[in-house]
Amino acid sequence: EAGVAQSPRYKIIEKRQSVAFWCNPISGHATLYWYQQILGQGPKLLIQFQNNGVVDDSQLPKDRFSAERLKGVDSTLKIQPAKLEDSAVYLCASSLDRDSLKTQYFGPGTRLLVL
């Protein structure tokens, strides 16, 4: 079974530029999560999708971050414009459904450096 795929793996941009990350979850997984992991901390949920609908985006800085999962499969996360404090690893995870008892499977992450 293929795991969660993410691209790119690394990205370096200057502040105020835009960047987009892509995630392809495990086939059949209805729930998709985007997390931000700052160095030395645990993953922090940014947004959660159930199929193509948003379940929770309370921690998403909506003035600069946006995410979509139009067809309920792949997802993109965008930052526009980026700030220095956005430097982090952006992890995508998926699970069978939104039940917290279901295991979350993480992708390899995108390491973003904002200069």
Add this chain to the structure above:
Amino acid sequence: GQQVMQIPQYQHVQEGEDFTTYCNSSTTLSNIQWYKQRPGGHPVFLIQLVKSGEVKKQKRLTFQFGEAKKNSSLHITATQTTDVGTYFCAGPNQAGTALIFGKGTTLSVSS
């Protein structure tokens, strides 16, 4: 807001020594999950505990869920260099739809 806390933040041990990390939640949890993240890697699911007082073992790893379902621990017996990484506990948010992760305990092992 709801918080999940872990101690210690870092732990260095000699190979063969035991290691324990503790996790505490500000609220009662329906379940708790443990993940391991190797250096440069991504979190990988280890185990989930659901019942009050539950104890589960995976080879040299022993996981416990407290009676009040607000704390948990992970104990590794006779650590090996392959145990190196950061161990995270995570509990569901109030809505029960997403996980709140602790800051993790980073384990280093010298041979």
